[in-house]
Amino acid sequence: MKRRDFLKACMMCGAATSLGISNKAWGAGSFEGYPDGMGVLVDLTRCVGCRSCEAACNKEQNLPAPQVPFDDKSVFEEKRRPTEAAYTVVNKFDDKQGGGPVYRKVQCNHCNEPACLTSCFVNAYTKTKEGAVIYNPKICVGCRNCMIACPFNVPGYSYSSAFNPVVKKCIFCYDTRLKNGKPPACVEICPQEVLTFGHRNELIKVGHERIRETPDKYVDHIYGEKEVGGTGWLYLSGVTFDRVGFDTTLGNDPIISNVKEFLGTVPMVLSIWPALFTGFHLLSTRNKDHSDHGDSHSEQEDPKP
Amino acid sequence: MYSVRNWLISGVVMLALVSAPTIGRGANVPDSINIDPLAKLYEKVKFNHAKHISLIKDCAECHHHTTGTQVQEKNCVRCHKNSEAKKTVACRSCHAATPFSAEVLRAKESDRWLYHQDKPGLKGAYHQSCIGCHEKGKGPTGCKECHALTKAGEELYRTGEFAPRPAPGSGKHGGH
Numbered sequence: 001m002k003r004r005d006f007l008k009a010c011m012m013c014g015a016a017t018s019l020g021i022s023n024k025a026w027g028a029g030s031f032e033g034y035p036d037g038m039g040v041l042v043d044l045t046r047c048v049g050c051r052s053c054e055a056a057c058n059k060e061q062n063l064p065a066p067q068v069p070f071d072d073k074s075v076f077e078e079k080r081r082p083t084e085a086a087y088t089v090v091n092k093f094d095d096k097q098g099g100g101p102v103y104r105k106v107q108c109n110h111c112n113e114p115a116c117l118t119s120c121f122v123n124a125y126t127k128t129k130e131g132a133v134i135y136n137p138k139i140c141v142g143c144r145n146c147m148i149a150c151p152f153n154v155p156g157y158s159y160s161s162a163f164n165p166v167v168k169k170c171i172f173c174y175d176t177r178l179k180n181g182k183p184p185a186c187v188e189i190c191p192q193e194v195l196t197f198g199h200r201n202e203l204i205k206v207g208h209e210r211i212r213e214t215p216d217k218y219v220d221h222i223y224g225e226k227e228v229g230g231t232g233w234l235y236l237s238g239v240t241f242d243r244v245g246f247d248t249t250l251g252n253d254p255i256i257s258n259v260k261e262f263l264g265t266v267p268m269v270l271s272i273w274p275a276l277f278t279g280f281h282l283l284s285t286r287n288k289d290h291s292d293h294g295d296s297h298s299e300q301e302d303p304k305p
Numbered sequence: 306m307y308s309v310r311n312w313l314i315s316g317v318v319m320l321a322l323v324s325a326p327t328i329g330r331g332a333n334v335p336d337s338i339n340i341d342p343l344a345k346l347y348e349k350v351k352f353n354h355a356k357h358i359s360l361i362k363d364c365a366e367c368h369h370h371t372t373g374t375q376v377q378e379k380n381c382v383r384c385h386k387n388s389e390a391k392k393t394v395a396c397r398s399c400h401a402a403t404p405f406s407a408e409v410l411r412a413k414e415s416d417r418w419l420y421h422q423d424k425p426g427l428k429g430a431y432h433q434s435c436i437g438c439h440e441k442g443k444g445p446t447g448c449k450e451c452h453a454l455t456k457a458g459e460e461l462y463r464t465g466e467f468a469p470r471p472a473p474g475s476g477k478h479g480g481h
Contacts, residue, residue, distance in 0.1 A: 068469065183405035190429075191431075192436070301393055
């Protein structure tokens, strides 16, 4: 390769890459959820920690029997996270700021722009128009990328299955309820109406209205309205969210925004680096040849087959 | 086996069937009310209305503006300062038994002028009203202090005779 050819190739690669960069606006994090997407407004000030939601979820999703009964309060001794056997769990926070313990239900928040979906390389995840983030266990290869990607640590993993371990998580009761216009089982059983089911857009209004009507009762914030691009499940709290297990450092950008620019550089790396390093290699060998063999260089390079 | 939906619906139907006493304006006030929309999972709650009347005295505390007495809540007074007594004051006549059904949501969202967009359902209204007050006063607040589980309830909560078997070595029988 001639020096001139190498430089030419480099310039062409550069031009191609810059075109690519100018097109990277695709997939921008501006999706605010489907207009008719449903959601659940969780009012932590109402929860009494009865664990009925856990029992209803277990039955609705045909999950394995729990280790202790659902009316056993000893589970509150530790902070739990959802697993393959429990798509939702309630945790207790002994925070006296709000005048007593605060209970918080944990389950999939059904993000507008789900990080799990973004991270899944076999496309097992779907964000349905009803607002649920569901997955196809037949497609799932059990790689656990989504478990790492999820900002809320939600997906569980069927470690118990030796041959076909897949990811397991709350699906908003999509198959049995949501797609038929019915609320999920946890919402239906909740005695305190901690969980309010409705269109996400309406729930945001309801949440702000509750704050406006009883400002002493709530922190002036709906967790999930904007966090990581917005979530289908929204939270009201009487104590600051970081005190009841919420990550308040996530920011409002969807998780995909963290990787979008990086992913934009992948084509550039793939196209430029081979040419660049081939060029370096050729240049260095050429110089070596030159110093070793002096004026015989052109004779050595040109007769290559 | 009944699904959660089924027991809820059947509970609601049972509530409608059970002859709940009519509450009139001071006239026909029942001393006791059986609350049983969830009778599938729980034994009915025998609510001692007379005792609560003598304890609380102010009807508006639970019945809001419907009994003709003056409401105290600041937000309510704005509109209901001079509200007259309603014909029916039972909880279920305003609070929907299925607050999140597609029909109820549709009706609520299509009425843009409806102020009470955030009205709790029947179950939520009962519990928020009862527990809210019981926590302040001396009323029971534990689930089982008011609700004895039926067999179906025990099965749902995996308790009683449906309790998970304890780990080996910790006894023959568990959960009783």
